[in-house]
Amino acid sequence: MDAGLLSGLANALTPANIGFALIGCLLGTLVGILPGLGPASAMAILLPVSIYLPPTGAIIIMAGIYYGAMYGGSTTAILMNIPGEVASVVTAQDGFAMTKQGRAGQALAIAAIGSYLAGMLGTVAIAIVGPRIADLALHFGPPEYFGLVLFSMTALVSFAGQSIFAGLMLGVLGMWLASIGTDPLTGTQRLNFGTFELMRGLDIVPVLIGLFGIAEVLASLESKIEQIYGGSLGSVLSMIPRGAEMARGMAASARGTVIGFVLGLLPGMLPALTAYLSYDVERQISRTPDRFGSGMIEGVAAPEAANNATAMAGFIPLLSLGIPTTPALAILLGTLMINGLTPGPMLFQQQALLVWTVIGSMLIANTALLVLNLPLVGLWARISRVPYYVLAPIVLAVCVVGAYAPRNTMFDAWVAIAFGIIGSFLRRLQMPLAPLVLGFLLGPMLEQSLRQSIALEGTPAIFVTRPIPLALIVGAVLVLGLTLLIRRRSRAVSGLIRDSAKES
Amino acid sequence: MLRVVAAALVGAMLTAFGAAGADAQNKYPTRPVELIVPFVAGASTDAAARVIAQVLEARWGVPVKVVNKPGGNTVPAVTEVMAAKPDGTTLLVDNIASSAMLDTVVKNLPFKVSDRTFMGIMGHTPMMFIVPADSPIKTLKEASEAMRTGTESFTWTSLGGVGAQDMVFRRFAAVVGVDIAKTRAVASKGGAEAVTLTAGGHVRLGAGTWSAIAAPLSAGKLRILAVAAADRWPKLDVPTTSEAGFPDTEVSFWIGISGPPRLPAEIVSAWDLALKEAVADKAVNEKMLNAGVLASYQNAREMAARVERERELTQKLFGR
Numbered sequence: 001m002d003a004g005l006l007s008g009l010a011n012a013l014t015p016a017n018i019g020f021a022l023i024g025c026l027l028g029t030l031v032g033i034l035p036g037l038g039p040a041s042a043m044a045i046l047l048p049v050s051i052y053l054p055p056t057g058a059i060i061i062m063a064g065i066y067y068g069a070m071y072g073g074s075t076t077a078i079l080m081n082i083p084g085e086v087a088s089v090v091t092a093q094d095g096f097a098m099t100k101q102g103r104a105g106q107a108l109a110i111a112a113i114g115s116y117l118a119g120m121l122g123t124v125a126i127a128i129v130g131p132r133i134a135d136l137a138l139h140f141g142p143p144e145y146f147g148l149v150l151f152s153m154t155a156l157v158s159f160a161g162q163s164i165f166a167g168l169m170l171g172v173l174g175m176w177l178a179s180i181g182t183d184p185l186t187g188t189q190r191l192n193f194g195t196f197e198l199m200r201g202l203d204i205v206p207v208l209i210g211l212f213g214i215a216e217v218l219a220s221l222e223s224k225i226e227q228i229y230g231g232s233l234g235s236v237l238s239m240i241p242r243g244a245e246m247a248r249g250m251a252a253s254a255r256g257t258v259i260g261f262v263l264g265l266l267p268g269m270l271p272a273l274t275a276y277l278s279y280d281v282e283r284q285i286s287r288t289p290d291r292f293g294s295g296m297i298e299g300v301a302a303p304e305a306a307n308n309a310t311a312m313a314g315f316i317p318l319l320s321l322g323i324p325t326t327p328a329l330a331i332l333l334g335t336l337m338i339n340g341l342t343p344g345p346m347l348f349q350q351q352a353l354l355v356w357t358v359i360g361s362m363l364i365a366n367t368a369l370l371v372l373n374l375p376l377v378g379l380w381a382r383i384s385r386v387p388y389y390v391l392a393p394i395v396l397a398v399c400v401v402g403a404y405a406p407r408n409t410m411f412d413a414w415v416a417i418a419f420g421i422i423g424s425f426l427r428r429l430q431m432p433l434a435p436l437v438l439g440f441l442l443g444p445m446l447e448q449s450l451r452q453s454i455a456l457e458g459t460p461a462i463f464v465t466r467p468i469p470l471a472l473i474v475g476a477v478l479v480l481g482l483t484l485l486i487r488r489r490s491r492a493v494s495g496l497i498r499d500s501a502k503e504s
Numbered sequence: 505m506l507r508v509v510a511a512a513l514v515g516a517m518l519t520a521f522g523a524a525g526a527d528a529q530n531k532y533p534t535r536p537v538e539l540i541v542p543f544v545a546g547a548s549t550d551a552a553a554r555v556i557a558q559v560l561e562a563r564w565g566v567p568v569k570v571v572n573k574p575g576g577n578t579v580p581a582v583t584e585v586m587a588a589k590p591d592g593t594t595l596l597v598d599n600i601a602s603s604a605m606l607d608t609v610v611k612n613l614p615f616k617v618s619d620r621t622f623m624g625i626m627g628h629t630p631m632m633f634i635v636p637a638d639s640p641i642k643t644l645k646e647a648s649e650a651m652r653t654g655t656e657s658f659t660w661t662s663l664g665g666v667g668a669q670d671m672v673f674r675r676f677a678a679v680v681g682v683d684i685a686k687t688r689a690v691a692s693k694g695g696a697e698a699v700t701l702t703a704g705g706h707v708r709l710g711a712g713t714w715s716a717i718a719a720p721l722s723a724g725k726l727r728i729l730a731v732a733a734a735d736r737w738p739k740l741d742v743p744t745t746s747e748a749g750f751p752d753t754e755v756s757f758w759i760g761i762s763g764p765p766r767l768p769a770e771i772v773s774a775w776d777l778a779l780k781e782a783v784a785d786k787a788v789n790e791k792m793l794n795a796g797v798l799a800s801y802q803n804a805r806e807m808a809a810r811v812e813r814e815r816e817l818t819q820k821l822f823g824r
Contacts, residue, residue, distance in 0.1 A: 040545070043545075044545035044572060047545060047554060048554055048557070048558065048570070051554075051558060134723075137700075137704075138700065138703050138704035138705070138725065139704055139705075140704070141701070141704055141706040142690075142701075142706065181575070181576070182575070182576060182577055183664070184664065184691075184693045185664040185691035185692070185693070186664040186691060197580065199575070199576035199577065199579055199580065200574075200575030200576035200580055201575065201576075267697075267700055268697075320723060321703070321719060321720055321723045321725065322718065322719015322720055322722075322723065323696070323700050323703075323719070323720065324696065327544060330544070330545075330547070330696065331545050333719070334545070334547070334550070334551050334795075337551065337715060337718070337794055337795060337796065338551055338554075338555075338791065338794050338795055339794070340794050342718050342719055342722050343719040343722075343723070344719050344720075344721075344722035344723035344724075345722070345723055345724070346722045346723075347722075407572075407573060407574070407575065408571055408572070408573055409573065409580070448692075448693065451691065452690050452691065452692065452701075455659070455688055455689065455690045455691065456659055456688070456690055456706060456707070458657070458688070
């Protein structure tokens, strides 16, 4: 197996394959930066071109776009609170806070470094463990999913900010919004008010662009800010985190990588979801949970590492079983099939060089991405100082185009604008937005896994008779209880501190 | 002098406009063609469409673009093509779900399925019955036994609502003599998910098309019991459902091209010729097979007849 990796790496280092890797990474980063355009859209556009390329090159480019997008998505999230990817919503929480404190460089740097760590560790894991753990993906059935989704819902509380009630209500609102359109399991129409456009339901991307992109610009224009950050930024070198902060960032990245990788093996596990979960975990284990949301470096490092790790992990079920875990990987599967390559153990045996070349090029691509992104950190950070009257129109235009891109329909552009207005109202009311996105993502998963599980067994007993769902449900209840307890205690403690301060 | 210049200008403009009109009389196509696929990129319909688009681009010398407009049971994509100008620049990559089954799935369609201009079928991919590799069920007959004896707890993969997947199960149940409503349908969002559910051993019987089955099959996670078609799948030693003892269960997901109503005859015949020649080309056959689709040609009239036949079958099976 070692021989395989070395020869694959050697093959990946040929000028042509390096070139493909670089093109893929560049396209991916660009696509990640632009809100709305996700790796799936870019890969779909590139699909016809890939027919003209040699199979190895085609796969390397497509793969490069996929994880390049994970790198790029965090840039606008951190700089302008406008996530380029659904997965970057979480990064924006603390990332943008850091930008407003003039620490955009540090945030961008730790995002790049954390993503690099995740990419490298992920590649190594694929090379070593690879096909053997692919079976995990298959045995995770609907009841196990239900448990996982229920567990993820405890994260709603984490993101709720000050008012748990508001957070939960917004989570429910997100779930409700996701139910608009065609019922995925029976095809019945829901809440479409008789229009065919709503039959398709709301896509997460225009909603995201509206709530975070357009609303952010509207809110900023309203508060008449001149620039996002007006102070001085310092040199590029000073932007790399160091010492204790770096150590904390790297530790958080490592934890995020593990969570992202293990969960990324499961079909249907979106990088966004693992980002949410890893952020939640950081908050739970931190000694200063209340400072999350105001610029904790762990809050940037962990989700970024998690979403990259999930992207890498998705290759294992894809290459060994032909099961795509995300829509973008489904396109990659299409690319493989069109080139006459059927994933599976046969692929590893008959096309060993191709597989190892792709894995080898992952190492190269991740390094290329770090080299590309780190020096640019200084440049990106300076965007936070561009006068807002220049930035705002450009951002708005890109947002509207980005909303149109996923489904090629003007309806989505209108949805984005509508949610932009809704989002700015929510901001004025100081409501947290992250729970809404999480609810939107979790709602369909919860509904589907619940209904499938009941269909399988006939009774809800399946959730307690199988070990994994039971463990996850119990875990969810425990975590919830613990979180509420800690909040009450910390509020009591800070209340006591306030009172004792008044006395003295 | 000015009058001469003005006349010349007007003359030039008229010629330009006239030429634009004459443009349509030149051999079709002269402008880029857009093929709308009502599904996401990467699936077999999309992949087959891209293969054909590539071939036609080379043949006609104009850009032939594939655009994905998924969702809403294919209705938004079909509506867009029905409302497009009948000049052959906007066409639909049609299939059984967006035509024959559509008016049973969706009530109150703003158009009649038969109003569109059928142009030709270019390929099909049959449904195949699958079981997990470690399942005790080894033949379709054993599967029917399991269905008959343990009806109430028999789990199978459904795509919810009306679709080729559900159609093949209903036909199978009808032949076996079991009421499908008494069994346990486990719904999932798409064909790939249904295959994953089967491969993971969560249901007893599943169905899917080659593009979703190929990879888990070669990974040793699935066994194909039978192919629901008139002919066996190439290079596969698996019986057809008729050979396995269950005639009248053939369901194929076919892929073709349709256009807006009242499309001129010369455009239809241009496509007719192009599709016929593409399907006869060996290289195209191979590429489409990679996408999991068997290249096969049926002309516009045959296509319309097929749609009508399947429409009636759908209405009978789904009891509406």
